[in-house]
Amino acid sequence: MLFSFKGIDHVQLAAPKGSEEEAIKFFADVLGFKEIEKPAELKKRGGVWFTFGTSQLHIGIEEPFQAAKKAHPAFEVQNLEELKRHLAANHVKFIDDPNLPGANRIYLSDPFGNRIELLEWD
Incomplete structure (x- = not known):
């Protein structure tokens, strides 16, 4: 084979129009992802991008919006028990x-109803 996959560059989740501030509050303020600037040409589409570890999470605006209830990203975390306490404290x-x-x-x-898995391997 002359090609190979190197990893995941980013995961995209959909959100409704006008939800960027709510996305920032959840993904940056609660989960601790770092917001990054979108390229100028893509800003007009709305949405917001974040980085974590070596990957990115893109929140894209989709109209009409429908949350992903089964399909989901799974993020590996360190110290899930502490994160669970943090989530509970943030309701x-x-x-x-x-x-x-x-x-x-x-x-x-x-906040938009998209399913997210968080896991820590033993």
């Missing part, structure tokens, strides 16, 4: 899921 509801052997994981929804 973010989550569901523990013990069904993946070797992983401590939870599911939550972003």
Whole structure:
């Protein structure tokens, strides 16, 4: 094979029109992702971009909007128990899921109803 995949550059989640500030409050202020500037040509489409680790999360505006209830990104975290306490303190509801052997994981929804998985491997 003359090609190979190197990793994930970014994950995109959809959000409704005008939701950029709410996205910043959740992904930057609560989850701790760092907001990054979108290229000038793409700014007119709306949305907001974040970086974490070596990847990016793009929140794209979609009209009409429909949240992803099953399809989801899974973010690997360090110290999930501390993150769970942080989420609870910020009134973010989550569901523990013990069904993946070797992983401590939870599911939550972003402010727009998109499903997100957070997990820490043993």
